[in-house]
Amino acid sequence: MRVLGVDPGLTRCGFGIIDGDAGRRLSLVATGVVSSSASAEIGVRLLALEEQVECWLTDYQPDAVAVERVFSQHNVRTVMGTAQAGAVAIVCSARRGLPVALHTPSEVKAAVTGSGRAGKAQVTQMVTRLLAMTDPPRPADSADALALAICHLWRGGAQRRLAAAAAAAAAPSAAFPAPRAFRATGG
DSSP: OEEEEEEOOSSEEEEEEEEOOTTSOOEEEEEEEEEOOTTSOHHHHHHHHHHHHHHHHHHHOOSEEEEEOOOOOSOHHHHHHHHHHHHHHHHHHHHTTOOEEEEOHHHHHHHHHSOTTOOHHHHHHHHHHHTTOSSOOSSHHHHHHHHHHHHHHHHHHHHHHHHHHHHHHHSOOSSSOOOOOOOOOOO
16 A cells, blocks of 8 residues: 655645555655745645645555644644645545545654654654665654654554444344344233
């Protein structure tokens, strides 16, 4: 499975593409960061980001997209920009019919390092190790995007299996047909 991880941001938006499956070795396909000037108009910045997301989707043909879920911060302006950039990636992916998953930063950290409170240096170190990279991905937005893709591969498979099991459990089977309602009769 090929996953595009997106670490959203208006000033810097990280992208990371990996191939792999749960229980199998992961491989790096591509990683990078798209930047825009903070002085540019918001519409121009979002359009430029959309063009880049479309390029990554076209060039690498991912099977799924993982985007960092925006979490509450004290800086409302930063939260808004992050949410807007994430929405661009979600819309571009949805337009192509690609499944999109949102993962929280602590969920990503826990999946990659084993601790939801890991620092950026730990995440980068584990991403470097897991993808057998000779040098750590730079800048941090690139490492975070790769971590999102890894998290999705590892957690997404489990989530798909749980959803399939729940659907199978909810569906009546031929061996055990769904119970029928009976009306009590007076006797």
